[in-house]
Amino acid sequence: MPLRLTATVLDTPDPQGLARFYARLLGFRVDEDSPEWVTLRAPDGGAGLSFQREERHVRPVWPAGDGDPRMQAHLDIAVDDLDGALALAVAAGATVAGHQPQEHVRVCLDPAGHPFCLYLPEG
Numbered sequence: 001m002p003l004r005l006t007a008t009v010l011d012t013p014d015p016q017g018l019a020r021f022y023a024r025l026l027g028f029r030v031d032e033d034s035p036e037w038v039t040l041r042a043p044d045g046g047a048g049l050s051f052q053r054e055e056r057h058v059r060p061v062w063p064a065g066d067g068d069p070r071m072q073a074h075l076d077i078a079v080d081d082l083d084g085a086l087a088l089a090v091a092a093g094a095t096v097a098g099h100q101p102q103e104h105v106r107v108c109l110d111p112a113g114h115p116f117c118l119y120l121p122e123g
Contacts, residue, residue: 005047007039008075011054012112018051021111024092026077049075059113063099075116082106085118 012018019038023030028040028048041048061068079085086106090096097107097115104120 007048007050008073009050009052010110010112010114011057012051012114013053013055013057014112015051015053018110018112019049021093022049022051025089025094057112059109060115062097062107062109062115071115074114077116077118078121079118080120082118082120089118 010018015036015038016033019030019033019040022028023040026040026042026049028042030038031041031048032039032050036053037050039048039050058069060071062071064070077085082104086096086108089108093111094108094116097109100107102119104122106118108116108118110116
């Protein structure tokens with residue numbers, strides 16, 4: 001029986017707001033939309049993103065120190081123009097993380113605090 005990953009799910013106190021952020025950033029379309037759950041689909045049919053209401057969501061700290069809530073996953077987003085993608089992310093509501101570990105990567109935080117990386121593929 002083949003298995004197929006359909007989406008990554010992010011917890012947030014505001015599923016619809018976080019979905020709007022990622023729809024704008026990635027150009028994904030809304031597939032399911034309710035106050036408790038939103039699913040975005042990639043235009044090319046690839047895996048999407050879903051957002052689940054979690055009232056007790058705690059923003060991760062990146063980079064985390066001792067005792068800080070740690071991220072358990074993050075999204076890697078390949079871009080052709082790092083500065084342009086960063087400007088788009090900030091305009092959509094992202095925050096640029098204070099710590100940037102690599103020259104060809106920009107770590108950002110979405111409106112719910114989930115880290116994501118914009119990066120230039122090597123090649």
